[in-house]
Amino acid sequence: MEELGNECSLQPIGPSRYQCIIEKEKIRGLAHRLSIMETSFLLLTATDYPDEKKFELTYVFWNHVSRSLIIIKTYVSRDSPQIDTISDLFPGATYSEAEAYDLVGIDFIGNPHIKRGIFAPTDVVEKGIFPLRKDSGV
């Protein structure tokens, strides 16, 4: 895990689980470093925090060499929810990002698969609602 040292400081939060919080601009650099190690993308959660006016993005990776779970958290503001895609580095993340875009409304710049209305039902899309936001009212 030393290779990631200068990008972010991994804090152990459990047995073979490490977590770090980074700025959203750094995600591509970090993903690039992870992609050259033997790492699989596992999970992308987008959580809405309307009180703090931000979305929390949780990327989870699994390193096959050190057998550890790497949890990376980053925040995007609620006014302009945009972040760079990592789907070219981790093809496995493509549909996870598309899902996060359609249900929560976070724009992943550079992901070819994202478009509105590919996940949510059509009537929800027509009303312009992101169903998994807290103020969606569905």
Added chain:
Amino acid sequence: MKLSMLKEALTNIIRKPITKTYPITKRDIEIPELHRGLHYVDFSKCTGCSLCAIDCPSNAIQMTKIELKLGTNPKNLYPIIDYEKCVFCYHCVYICPVKAYITTNNFELVRVTRNNIAEFQYEESSKRRDKMTILLVISLLIYTVSVLLLTYIVVRGPTVSDKVLSADVALYTSSVILAITGIIIGSEAMAICTIILILWAYIRA
């Protein structure tokens, strides 16, 4: 042909069939005693605490006011389960503080709903069909009579022209009715046959 296959074949001859006879007899199905089937409340034990109704994942339990005055239930609220919503998770059975639920392994909850709708569709379609059948029978009668008449006239020899004419008209009309009926009730073959007959009669005339 190996010998092991012969053994397999022989055992299969004497073995009883795998298929269960279930809907006809109930003999050979084994439902475990604790299978989660139909469950209901023992009204004499229920205290009306509504815990089951609060926790029910599919909101199938409604607390209903029933004036039974059994003494155990001060508010006279009893849980009534809607089995069409129930997912048989038995959380209510587990959570009940006084163990008031009676459980059975009865799974035969099949219910015929809206039997009248399906019957109604039938009634509608069969009424239409019945009308068509009457029409068919009438036109067949006219047809047969006119054919007989025509044959009689042909056999007797063409002497009186007005009777031939009326019989011909009757034949044509009944054939046309037959053809239309055939088209409506969906028997294209009949319609085509009749149309050919009409054409043939027309050409002959």
Added chain:
Amino acid sequence: MFKLTFIEIPIGPQHPALHEPILLRLKVDGEEVINSEISTGYNHRGVEKLLEKNTWIKSIYISSRICGICNAVHMQTYVQGIERLLGIEPPPRANYIRTIVMELERIHSHMLLFAVMAETIGFDTLFMIVMKDRERVMYLKDLVTGNRVHADIHIIGGVKRDIDDSKKEVILKELAFIEQRVKDYKKIMHEDYTFQKRLVNVGYVSRNYALKNSLVGPPARASGIPYDIRALEPYAAYSELDFRVVMREEGDSWSRMMVRLDEISESIEIIRQALSKLPQGSIALKTIPRVVKQGEHISRVEAPRGELIYHIVSKGGSTPYRVKVRTPSFFNVLNTDKLFIGHKLADVPVILVSFDPCISCMERVLLIEDKDKPRYLTLKQLSRWQPK
């Protein structure tokens, strides 16, 4: 400039070979598939929003209804996450019973898939035989949990039903039968001409492809990645049980099926061990907690189809704040949609089934892809056609 005419063949969503609603749009040139799209969306139920809306206890039962085949595993993942957030441990006997139920589920899931695969390649006799044998596993599940499919045995801090000695005997007796049959299935896989012809070297997945596309479960293990959460992050009673992580190197459809058959044998062994080691004691905590402290946990469990992850965020109170469900089929189905390219049309169902598509798992979210128009390519472009 050559004008290439592609024929688009839709398979599904209602199709006799598929029992689940999924739409495959294949573009074929003659018999060869040139492009494929998985277009689904017939199974979306908005589960993640529902989980947020309901209380912790209600949402346990909703989580188990995400998937009917791996329901106990879904429940285990969710309940385990909640227990971790609460800081409680279920009694050891409860852990063992959970393990037994989950392994029974793995056996019946793999047998079901083997039967479906036999049906897909046209081996209907085997389909019937496997389904007949599977009834015994279903009976065991019925005996232990009270329902053939939905176990619903978990509760926060324990299990709802106990296993007594008479049940134990029945389980051991039936497992001996299943073990014998699984040996026969393996023999069929090795010797049968149809299986060899239809599965070997079909749908090859390299180790690198599996890593990059995050394949999990038997598809990953068939490509030489020993990725099994039961061994890597033991949960329930797995840390006290001795088992082998099944792994193969070939990476084709045949090896994926073979991994599953080997896993059935392992599961039978695990259940035997768990039954013999079954500790005495209570099966559940006295009270069910209704309020969960603030915090978050990433809960991972090895489902029959691969790794299942629940990311549970709690802000205190009686309802979850956010629950993210990442099911194995989400990766195993969606990320392999371009694998069909280059294969014959008749191989497509085989490849799809070999990834064990569990559509209801995958589609907690809805996915619709626009039907794109046939493209015009030069021959040069076509020769360099690369899957995205």
Added chain:
Amino acid sequence: MISKNIIKYSPWILHFNTGACNGCDIEFLAAITPAYDPERFGVRLAPNPRHADILVVTGALNKKSSERLKRLYELIPSPKYVIACGACAISGGVFAGSYSLRLKASDIVPVDLTIPGCPPRPEAILLGIKTLLERIGGGNGRTRK
């Protein structure tokens, strides 16, 4: 009355999953295997809607597949029957109230028979089929033994 007599000895079943959890589907699949064998009542799976007489709906109805269900129902030649199998198809079950669901199958198609359960046992499904057959005058199947 003519066609009712025709289908009562051998109605074919079309199974459509409208968004189920697979529980009902695997039980339905188990119900057509040798252990339960509905073919003794003349019932078998229809390869496409044009051949079918009975439509079995499993699962909670989501908005997209409910349109498919309507189309399938219209494709089946009359007389036709609909069986709603499982709690989700009958009333929405645990998924009632979700943003992507229509509530129940009977909103889209007329349901003739419900098989409650989550999921119903294959025996219950067989019983449902037989009850329906008895209603339309068939179902006198005999088995060996």
